[in-house]
Amino acid sequence: MTQVAFPKLLSSQIAFDIARTILDGFDKHYRLFRQTSQVAKRHFEKGDWAVAQKAARERIGFYDQRVQECVQVLEDEYDNGELTDEVWRELKLHYIGMLSGHKQPELAETFFNSVCCNILHRTYFHNDFIFVRPVVSTEYIETEELLPTYRVYYPATDGLRFTIKRIVTNFQLDCKFADLDRDVALVEQRLIQIFGGESIEPNHQIQVLSSLFFRNKGAYIVGKGINGNKEYPFIVPILHNRNNELVLDTVLFDHEQITILFSFTRAYFLVDMEVPSAFVQFLRTLLPRKPRSEIYTILGLQKQGKTLFYRDYLQHLKHTSDQFQIAPGIRGLVMLVFALPSFPYVFKVIKDFFPAPKETTRAQIKEKYLLVKHHDRVGRMADTLEYSNVAFPRERFSEELIAELNHFAPSLVEQEGDRLIIRHLYIERRMVPLNMFLGNAEQKGNDALIEHGIVEYGNAIKELVAANIFPGDMLYKNFGVTRHGRVVFYDYDEIEYITDCNFRDIPQARNEEDEMSAEPWYSVGRHDVFPEQFGAFLLGNAKIRKYFMQHHADLLTKVFWQSRKERIIEGFIEDVFPYPQQIRFCNQTNPDTPATPASPYLENLNNE
Numbered sequence: 241m242t243q244v245a246f247p248k249l250l251s252s253q254i255a256f257d258i259a260r261t262i263l264d265g266f267d268k269h270y271r272l273f274r275q276t277s278q279v280a281k282r283h284f285e286k287g288d289w290a291v292a293q294k295a296a297r298e299r300i301g302f303y304d305q306r307v308q309e310c311v312q313v314l315e316d317e318y319d320n321g322e323l324t325d326e327v328w329r330e331l332k333l334h335y336i337g338m339l340s341g342h343k344q345p346e347l348a349e350t351f352f353n354s355v356c357c358n359i360l361h362r363t364y365f366h367n368d369f370i371f372v373r374p375v376v377s378t379e380y381i382e383t384e385e386l387l388p389t390y391r392v393y394y395p396a397t398d399g400l401r402f403t404i405k406r407i408v409t410n411f412q413l414d415c416k417f418a419d420l421d422r423d424v425a426l427v428e429q430r431l432i433q434i435f436g437g438e439s440i441e442p443n444h445q446i447q448v449l450s451s452l453f454f455r456n457k458g459a460y461i462v463g464k465g466i467n468g469n470k471e472y473p474f475i476v477p478i479l480h481n482r483n484n485e486l487v488l489d490t491v492l493f494d495h496e497q498i499t500i501l502f503s504f505t506r507a508y509f510l511v512d513m514e515v516p517s518a519f520v521q522f523l524r525t526l527l528p529r530k531p532r533s534e535i536y537t538i539l540g541l542q543k544q545g546k547t548l549f550y551r552d553y554l555q556h557l558k559h560t561s562d563q564f565q566i567a568p569g570i571r572g573l574v575m576l577v578f579a580l581p582s583f584p585y586v587f588k589v590i591k592d593f594f595p596a597p598k599e600t601t602r603a604q605i606k607e608k609y610l611l612v613k614h615h616d617r618v619g620r621m622a623d624t625l626e627y628s629n630v631a632f633p634r635e636r637f638s639e640e641l642i643a644e645l646n647h648f649a650p651s652l653v654e655q656e657g658d659r660l661i662i663r664h665l666y667i668e669r670r671m672v673p674l675n676m677f678l679g680n681a682e683q684k685g686n687d688a689l690i691e692h693g694i695v696e697y698g699n700a701i702k703e704l705v706a707a708n709i710f711p712g713d714m715l716y717k718n719f720g721v722t723r724h725g726r727v728v729f730y731d732y733d734e735i736e737y738i739t740d741c742n743f744r745d746i747p748q749a750r751n752e753e754d755e756m757s758a759e760p761w762y763s764v765g766r767h768d769v770f771p772e773q774f775g776a777f778l779l780g781n782a783k784i785r786k787y788f789m790q791h792h793a794d795l796l797t798k799v800f801w802q803s804r805k806e807r808i809i810e811g812f813i814e815d816v817f818p819y820p821q822q823i824r825f826c827n828q829t830n831p832d833t834p835a836t837p838a839s840p841y842l843e844n845l846n847n848e
C-alpha cells in the first residue's frame with residue numbers, strides 16, 4: 241500500500257462539515273445510549289422487568305440506526321463528485337482535531353469507520369481514510385461531570401461496616417431495603433474473609449465503580465479492595481425480594497464466579513458511563529484475562545468490541561503461521577464452520593444450499609442469529625459477531641477448507657489476489673462440542689465428567705426455556721462446553737419461542753396398524769413438539785441415559801414444557817442467577833459454610 245502524502249493545509253470546508261456531521265451523529269448516539277442506562281436505574285427501582293428488558297433489547301439497535309441516519313444525511317447533502325480523495329483524507333484529520341477533549345474518542349473513531357465504510361469502497365479501508373488503528377489516546381481521560389469513574393473508601397479509618405453501608409447508600413437507590421443493616425453485616429463477614437488475615441497497609445482502600453451495573457432483575461456493585469500490593473475484586477448483587485424490597489444477595493469474589501458474571505453468553509449490562517474507557521480499564525484489573533473487546537461488548541458497546549476484536553485478530557494472524565481448518569466435530573448441515581487452532585474463536589459461514597430435512601433460507605438463518613443477539617442469552621447462548629467482507633490470507637487456508645468453501649458457499653467466497661474475501665460470516669467463541677466432550681469422558685471412563693456434562697446440558701435447556709427459547713435441535717453436537725465447564729447452546733437455525741410451540745403428547749394408537757406405522761399416523765403441525773420423543777435421539781448411551789433420567793427426566797414430559805410456557809404467557813420473568821445458589825445469603829443457614837466453595841470450578845458446573 242502506498243503511503244499518501246500528509247496534507248500540509250486543511251483547506252476543505254466540505255471535509256470539515258462532514259467531520260462535524262459524523263461527530264454530531266456519534267454524540268447523539270451516545271446521548272441516547274446513556275439515557276437508556278440511566279433509565280435502567282428507574283426500571284430497577286420500580287421492578288419494571290418487562291420494560292427494562294425491552295429497553296435493553298432496543299438499545300442494541302441504536303448504533304446501526306444512528307449510522308444509517310448519518311449516511312443518509314451525507315448522501316442527501318453531498319454529490320459523489322464533491323467527495324474527492326483529498327476531501328476524505330482531510331476528513332479524518334479534521335475529525336481527529338475535533339476529538340481532542342472528547343470523553344469517548346475510541347467509540348467516536350469506530351462510529352467514523354462505520355459511516356465511512358458504508359460510503360467508501362473497500363479499497364479505501366486503510367489507515368489514511370479510516371481508523372484502522374486508534375489515534376486518540378484513551379488514557380487518563382477524566383470525567384467532567386460530578387461523578388468520578390470510581391469512588392475510594394477508607395475502611396481502616398471509617399470502619400468496614402460503615403464503609404459498606406456508605407458504598408451502598410451512595411448509589412441512592414430510590415427503593416426501600418428490607419434490612420440494610422443485616423445485609424451490610426453479612427457483606428462485612430464475607431469481606432473479612434478476604435481481608436481478614438492480613439495486616440492493614442497504609443494504602444488500604446476500597447474502590448467502587450460509581451455506576452451500578454444493571455441486567456435483568458439485578459443491579460451489581462463492582463469494586464475491589466486494595467491492601468499493599470494485593471487487589472481483591474468483589475461484586476455485590478442487589479435484588480428485589482418477594483415484597484419488592486431490596487436485598488444484598490451475596491458477595492462474589494471468586495475469580496471464576498466474577499468471570500462467569502461477565503461471560504459472552506449473557507445479555508449486555510446497562511451502565512451509565514461518561515468515560516467508558518475508564519470503566520474498561522478498571523474492569524480489566526478484575527478480569528485480566530478477558531480481552532478488552534469482550535469487556536466493551538459486555539458493557540453494551542458491541543461495535544467497539546467488534547472493532548477491537550478485529551484488530552486483535554489481525555495482529556494474531558500476523559504473528560502466527562498455523563492454518564485455518566474445518567472445526568472438529570460433526571459437520572453442520574447449514575453452517576460451514578472453520579477455526580484457526582491457535583485462536584480461541586470459530587468462523588461460521590451459511591452454506592448456499594441445505595440438504596433435507598432442513599427447510600430454511602439464508603435470510604431466515606440470519607434472522608435467528610439476530611434474534612439471539614437481541615435476546616437475553618441467560619448464560620446459555622454464545623454471542624456472535626457478524627462481519628461482512630472479511631479478508632483472509634489465502635495461503636493460511638488448508639486445501640480441504642478451500643474446497644469445502646467453494647463447494648458449499650461459492651456465493652460468499654471471492655478470491656482477490658492472494659486474499660480470500662468472505663462476504664458474510666459469524667465469529668463466536670470456540671468451545672468443545674458436547675458430543676465430543678461426552679465421547680472423551682466415556683473413553684477415559686470418567687463417569688463424573690459424563691454426569692457433569694448431562695447435568696449441565698439439562699440445566700442449559702431449562703434456563704433457555706425460562707428465557708422463552710426452544711432450541712429446536714437438541715442434539716448434543718449443538719451445544720458446547722466452555723473453559724469454565726458450562727454447557728452453552730450455539731446452533732440457532734431452528735430455535736423458536738417457547739410461546740410459539742405447541743407441546744403435545746403422542747396420541748394413543750388407534751389400532752395395530754397405527755402402532756407399526758413408520759410415519760406418524762396423526763397430523764403434526766409446524767410448531768408441534770413431542771417431548772416424549774426426545775429420548776429416542778438423546779439417550780442411546782446407557783450412562784448418559786442413567787444420568788439424564790436421574791437429573792432431567794422431566795424434560796421428556798409434556799407437563800414440564802407446557803407449564804413453563806404458561807408461566808411465560810402469564811408474564812412471569814424467571815430469575816436466572818449468574819452465580820451458584822448456595823453462596824446467596826438467604827441459602828446460608830450455617831454461618832460456618834464457606835462462602836467460596838472448596839472447588840469453585842465444580843460448584844459452577846453444578847449450580848447455575
Ligand SMILES: Nc1ncnc2c1ncn2[C@@H]1O[C@H](COP(=O)(O)OP(=O)(O)OP(=O)(O)O)[C@@H](O)[C@H]1O
Nearest residue numbers: 568569570572573574575577669670671673717731
Ligand atoms: N462455538 C463453537 N465452538 C466449537 N465448535 C463449534 C462451534 N460452533 C460450531 N461448532 C462445530 O461446528 C459444527 C456445526 O455447527 P452448527 O451446529 O452451528 O451448524 P449447523 O449447520 O447449524 O448444524 P446442524 O446441522 O445441527 O443444523 C458443530 O457440530 C461443531 O462441531
